[in-house]
Amino acid sequence: MGRVPATAILGGVALPVDPSVYWTLRLSRWRPIQATPTAGYTLLVPVPGDIPAFLELALRVLALQDATERVETIVIPDRVTPTIEAIVERAAARWEGPLRLCTLPSPERWFLPLMKSGSRNHGMQVVEGINQSRATHVCLHDADLFLLDRTLLDAQYRRCRDENLACVSVSPAWDQWYREHGLELGATWEMFASNEWLRSFPPHRHIGHDAELFGERHTFDTTFYAQCLTAPQRVRVVDREGDLVHFNYTISTFRAYQRTKEAYEDRYFRLLLIRLFIDLFGELSVANPGLPDLSVLRLGLDDGSASVTYPSEAVGGADYREFRATLERALQGDYLDPALRRAAAAALEPFDAHYAYPGVPAV
Numbered sequence: 001m002g003r004v005p006a007t008a009i010l011g012g013v014a015l016p017v018d019p020s021v022y023w024t025l026r027l028s029r030w031r032p033i034q035a036t037p038t039a040g041y042t043l044l045v046p047v048p049g050d051i052p053a054f055l056e057l058a059l060r061v062l063a064l065q066d067a068t069e070r071v072e073t074i075v076i077p078d079r080v081t082p083t084i085e086a087i088v089e090r091a092a093a094r095w096e097g098p099l100r101l102c103t104l105p106s107p108e109r110w111f112l113p114l115m116k117s118g119s120r121n122h123g124m125q126v127v128e129g130i131n132q133s134r135a136t137h138v139c140l141h142d143a144d145l146f147l148l149d150r151t152l153l154d155a156q157y158r159r160c161r162d163e164n165l166a167c168v169s170v171s172p173a174w175d176q177w178y179r180e181h182g183l184e185l186g187a188t189w190e191m192f193a194s195n196e197w198l199r200s201f202p203p204h205r206h207i208g209h210d211a212e213l214f215g216e217r218h219t220f221d222t223t224f225y226a227q228c229l230t231a232p233q234r235v236r237v238v239d240r241e242g243d244l245v246h247f248n249y250t251i252s253t254f255r256a257y258q259r260t261k262e263a264y265e266d267r268y269f270r271l272l273l274i275r276l277f278i279d280l281f282g283e284l285s286v287a288n289p290g291l292p293d294l295s296v297l298r299l300g301l302d303d304g305s306a307s308v309t310y311p312s313e314a315v316g317g318a319d320y321r322e323f324r325a326t327l328e329r330a331l332q333g334d335y336l337d338p339a340l341r342r343a344a345a346a347a348l349e350p351f352d353a354h355y356a357y358p359g360v361p362a363v
């Protein structure tokens with residue numbers, strides 16, 4: 001092993017050890033539980049603080065869920081802003097059950113925004129949410145996910161509780177490496193997990209990290225390492241993908257865009273999606289100054305020198321049509337009124353025409 005440097009730089013902030021050692025030491029143990037946990041689940045809502053429209057979207061979607069088994073809802077932004085506070089305050093007045101805002105501890109609340117790392121932010125948000133949970137279970141909600149079945153969350157919690165599962169997910173893990181080693185792991189979005197199980201591992205084992213397993217070095221996403229070391233019968237995937245719509249890699253794409261200093265190709269149309277979310281759901285939000293508006297994003301369809309560009313129809317047409325059909329499903333929920341659906345369709349007309357989305361003539 002090489003010599004550990006005296007300092008390491010995370011997003012321009014000097015730390016006394018290298019990053020892997022920092023996170024292992026920093027997240028070596030959980031904070032003590034202050035009271036006997038309440039039977040039910042804590043709904044954890046980690047969101048990007050610099051795109052508050054994602055919080056407005058998440059709360060609009062989650063407000064329609066049955067909440068019989070829900071103990072509390074905790075919003076965990078990677079940074080707290082006056083807009084985030086205003087959104088939570090407004091929603092709490094009509095929320096079913098407690099809804100509260102949780103801030104990340106220091107020093108992470110200061111240097112994580114500078115790192116612009118979607119995975120590291122999310123990992124710390126999940127750990128802090130578990131530390132603050134007052135329930136026997138937690139649910140990890142993804143802010144770019146739309147729930148189409150009002151009973152989904154309560155039903156998944158009951159399954160986790162009644163079958164004494166460590167965790168239950170609505171989708172399988174994306175990484176095929178686990179299947180190659182005979183494991184079926186669950187993805188983190190809408191995952192329900194027992195707090196007792198989560199706390200049986202040190203926190204740093206639940207965040208993304210590299211480790212050795214099966215004689216190989218591998219990168220483990222959030223909760224995957226712990227799932228690997230858990231009896232397989234206690235890890236369950238119940239396919240509910242027909243009851244939800246999920247856009248993967250939305251925040252990580254935005255963080256990558258923030259880090260780049262050159263023109264950025266929006267290969268899978270996630271920046272376009274974020275811009276659309278801001279315009280559709282941002283009632284209290286202001287437009288993110290770091291992301292162009294739709295009139296500017298449209299330029300990238302034909303102008304290769306634009307700040308955000310898109311693949312050619314030959315390269316990206318199939319991906320756009322898949323993205324567009326997925327978005328169409330997402331926009332059919334009760335959380336969106338018809339006027340906003342029409343606004344979304346109008347905003348995407350140039351893209352639909354460019355990529356010959358069904359029913360739109362190619363240009």
